[in-house]
Amino acid sequence: MKQEHSRRFFLKTSSVLAAFAMIPRTAKAFYEEVKNFFVPNKEVLPLTVSINKKKYSIKADTRTTLLDLLREDLHLTGTKKGCDHGQCGACTVHVNGERVLSCLTLAAMVSGKEVTTIEGLANEDKLHPMQQAFIECDGFQCGYCTPGQIMSAVACVNEGHTGSVAEIKEFMSGNLCRCGAYNGIVQSIQKVAP
Amino acid sequence: MGFFDEPYDFVAPPDDGRVEGIYKVTGKGKYSAEYKVDNICYAVMVGSTVAAGSIKSFNLSNAKQVAGVLDIITHQHKPVVPGLADEAKIASARFGLPVFHTDKIYFKGQPIALVIAETLEDATYAASLVEAQYDTESFAVDFDKAQAAVALTATGKERGTMDAWSNAPFKVEAEYNIKAEVHHPMEMHATIAEWTATDKLKLYDKNQGVNNVQRTFARLFAIPEKNIEVISEYVGGGFGSGLRIWPHALAAIMAAKQVNRPVKLMLTRPQMFYSVGYRPASWQKVQLGANAEGKLLGILHQSKNGTSKYENFNEGITRVTRLIYNFENLKTEAAVVALNLSTPTWMRGPGDCTGDFAVESAIDEISYQLKMDPVALRLKNIATEKNPETGLPWSTNFLNECIAKGAAMINWQDRKPLPMQDINGDWSTGYGMAVGMWNAGRGNASAAIEMKKDGSITVQTAMTDIGTGTGTSMQNIAHDVTGISKTKIKIELGNSNLPAAPSQGGSNGLSSISGAVVAVSNLLKQKLAEYAATENEVYKNAKPTDILLSDTGISFQTANNQFVSYTSIWDKSKLTVLEVEASSGPGAERQQYSFCSSAAHFCKLKVNRKTGKVKIEKMVAVADGGKIVSEKAAANQMSGAAVGGIGMALLEEMTTDERLGGLVGDDLAGYHFAVNADAPIIDVAFIGKPDPNINPTGSKGLGEVGIIGVAAAISNAIYNATGKRLRDLPITPDKVLGW
Known part of the structure; x- marks a missing residue:
């Protein structure tokens, strides 16, 4: 049996709970009771x-x-x-042209x-220059962070943050690589940067 | 299958690019959770909220009300796992944590329930509503507190006596503490389990050895190994976490049995702290003596490491102490300390990485007492001729060459012999170095080749490629031995239906599989010669070394005019696919020689007096890994390991919560490993001399020696900069301040 309760019900219940909060034991007991039949529906x-x-x-x-x-x-x-x-950057995609987690x-x-997404980066039959650079510079090992690195790297170039190794490293530090393939990642970006 | 499902004919990968590179940069490569399986549902594990005790009861009614929930597995409600059916079977199963088969709680986060639902959102939400009541017990999670009471026992045979150097004129006695570290491969561990028949199982699983997974679950579910197919074509890193089979994989299989549907289970990042091992916290004490000439007279090395309450995991921290230097007098002792945490496991450079930090720190410390350059001190004491533990001669040991080369690369002559002699404003510059070594192993491995009429071949093995470049190296070796162009050599790996191979760990991967690829490449030549002999008698009794293959046919090394085309062989013999398979493994050479990989690590850094910030300016790693089969991938592995070493030295710390048990900061915001800006561009070089005895290619592994020694090189450089000897890792700014 699925319980049918709306969000409005929850808000109402919450205010009732707030009122009961003055009497801790009673409120707790009531809350337990409410909680046990309150499971919101999927929307x-x-x-x-x-x-x-x-x-x-x-x-x-x-x-x-x-x-x-x-x-x-x-x-x-x-x-x-x-x-x-939002702590590792592996899921980086572009939304309206900007990098987003x-x-x-x-x-x-x-x-x-x-x-x-990474699947849309290549131009039909031609790899994006950043993809090509990652292959040539061995900018990965296991490859799991790679799509996120590449999406960030493309954005990093577009944002104009490729002035020095230090700048590239700073603006690529939201994309973790546990294999530590940072040498190749930096080289790939240098290769593509204007 | 795999790399060549969707061929990218339109692009020619660079000659030295990885065989799977294009699939990784386009997102086409399928990692374990990414296969499309019809009718799949999702499982999410629920962890214990207490650190010790037992489960009294569950309240599942809320969770079960969530739309889409199919079932919830607990120890009270589960499908039969024959290998864990009773206490005796659990004891003999050697599986570690008997997940969902006990009411006992050994650590906070231990899986107690598994919610199976139609979607990930349904399962995740329902999992948050599972409640359990416990009988709680007292717990211990703080290694530093618990270790003092544990007694040491000897590890290995004592050499000489402690008395022989008790009056040594130069002595160091110090203690070292290292916090636990977590592997954290970027791909979180995941399993898709599908029962394709009542006794047939298909697993898409993240691991470092498909045959190991196959064996384990064949045993637990009492079905033949061949009934289990394990697919692990792309593995998003491992660092040791994929060398064991963990509870979540069993959970996914149980769930698939329970709901009779394929089930996907991917750990969350917080669960990665509790579920797939970690490098345990450790305590070490070193006593080291030397004479005035800088000869190391003796060492006492004691160590303890954390383990769980349900398994003993001994790191082997003192092993490396018995390996690198000529200590005539040596004693090593160790102990494990049981804590209410999950069981630790091998992590990159297991044991040696930890032990090496203490020993290489102590040797650096004594070099300052001796007023001797730490490079010279090491060159004087390294056991270059034979393995001091076994007495067997080294097959090859070029550690001294690594040191000399590394010193030149970092401009070691610029190092000031005394600390705090190179200060500029708030920053003080220092240089440090350390060495690392690892027993170079080799296992039995098999490989197969399928050849088609067009001259293309596919080289196959069950071995995984966790990012080390195994597939690329296989291609390079097959090309070298056969002569067939790399563009005509495909690689298939990471599938248990392919020829068996050992797990990829302990720097054994390439050393093991390279022999099999050489053997099967030679067998292919032999077979083709047999076919060619029906057309041309010169090929009768030809040896593989006589034969040259090209993209179009076979010829004799000494007589190119004896060319026989593949077309003609295939047509005459009515072949479709020519298949050969061969195995290769270690032999009598293991009784004649000792084998090691080694590396020298150098670091130049600066330390800020006001903030305690350590900024690494330059790192150099020079390795003896025998012959280098894939230059770029090997250099990548070495520089990546150095980045891992930076994390170990300065950042990584799994923090326990002694008030409530379990961990705090259990995500990637709380647990820091090196980001791009934490590491300089790492300079890597190889000695590159083949080891003539280890395997047919002469290549030794690099995975471990890339990190063993890095942490000591960094802490030794910090001493050179500041005069502050830091013996506890990670060296966070608070520890650096005050010099």
Whole structure:
């Protein structure tokens, strides 16, 4: 049996709980009671988004992140989950041309926007120069952080942060690489930088 | 399968690029959680909220109300796992934590329930609603507090006597403490489990050895090994965390059995702290003596490392002490300290990395007493002729050459012999160095080649490539032995249906698989010669060394006019695919020689007097890894390991919570490893001389020696800059301040 309760119900209940807060024991007992039958329903949201120049009209769980939408719903698994907390950069994609952490972005937030993932970086039959540079400079080992590194590296060049090794390193420090392939990552960016 | 599913014919990868490079830079390579499997559902593990005790009861009613929840596994509600069916079987299963088969709690975060649901969101939300009641017990998570009461026992045979050097004119006696570190490969461990029949299992799993996974689950589920296919074509790093089979993989398989559907389980980053091992915290004490000429007279090395309450994990911290130097008098002791944490495991340079820090720090310290250059002191004492532990001659040992080369690369002559002699404003510059060594191993491995009429070959092995460049090296070796162009050599690996190979760890990967690739390449030549002999008698009894292969046919080394085309062989013999398979492994050479990889690490850094900030300006790593098969990948591995060493020295610390048990800061904001800006461009060089005895290619492993010694090189440089000897890792700014 699924319980049917809306968010409005929850807000109401919360204010009742607040009132009871004056009497700690009673409030706690009441809260336990409420909590035991309160399980919100899942909500889905229609969503139109352009991903790698392809238009998707889909229904997404309101809790779904852009990262999970890409990986689990659309099977665009080039975008990687490395922490799910915005701490590692592996999930970096471009939204309207700027680097964004897809794990900290709800799918609902990209409605009507242009998303570019690693799968959309190559120009049809030609690798993006940054992809080519990463191969030539061996800018990876295991390859798991690589799509995020490349998406960040492209943005790093576009942002004009390639003036020195130190500047590149600073502006690429949001993308962790546990293999420590930083030598090759910096060289790749130097190769592509104007 | 794998790398060549979706061929990128439109682009020619550079000749020295990795075989799988294009799949990694385009996001096409499939890591374990990324396979599309029909009807898949998701599992999320729920961890214990207490550090010790037992589970009294569960409240699952809220979690079960969540739409999409299919089932919740606990120790009270689970499918049968024959290998864990009773206490006796659990004891003999050697699986470690008997997840969902006990009510006992050994550590905070221990999986107690597994929620299976239609979507990841459903499962994650429902998992947050699982509640358990416990009978709690007292716990211990603080290694530093717990270790004092644990007694030491001898590790290995004592050499000489302690008395022989008790009156040595120069002595160091010091203690060293290192906090636990966590592997944290960028890909979180994940498993997709699918029962394709009641006794047939397919696993997409992150690990460092598919055959190990296969064996383990064949044993636990009492099904034949061949009924389990393990697919691990792309592995997003390991560093040792994939060498054991962990509870989450079993959990995914149990879940798939329970709901009779394929199940995907990916650990969260916080769960990575509790679920797949870590380098344990350690305490060490070193007593070291030398005479006035700088001869090291003797050493006492004692160590303790943390373990769990349910398994004994001994790091082997003192092993390296018995390996590098000619200590005529030596005594080593160790102990493990049981804590309410999950079981630690091998992490890059296991044991040696930890032990080397203490010994290389002590040797640096005594060099200042002796007023002797630490480079000269090491060159004088390194056991270059034979392994001091076994007495066997080294097959090759070029550590002294590594040191000389590294010293030149970092301009060691610029180092001031006394501390604090190179100060500029708030910054003081220092130089440090240390060495590392690792027993170079080799295991039995198999490889196969499939050849087609067009002259293309596919080289196959079950071995994984965790980022080290295994596939690229296989391609290079197959090219060298056969002569076939690299563009016509494909690689398939990381699948248990392919010829068996050992796990990829302990710097054994390339050393093991290279022999098999040489053997199978030679076998291919032999087979082709047999076919060619039906057309041309010159090929009768030809040896592989007589034969040259090209992209179009076979010829005799000495007589090119004896060319026989593959087309003609295939047509005459009515072949479709020519298949050969060969195995290779260590032999009698192991009784005649000792084998080692080694490296010298140098560091130039500056330290800020006001902030305690350590800024590494230059790092040099020079390694003896025998013949280098793939130059770029090898250099990448060495520089990457140095970056790992920077983390060990300055940043990494798994922090325990002694009030509530478990950990604090258990994510990548709380646990710091080196980011791009923390590391300089690392300079790497190799000695490059093949080891003639270790395997047919003469290549030795590099994974471990890349990090062993790095932390000591950094702390020794900090001493040179500040005069402050720091013996506890990580060396965070608070420890550096005050000089």
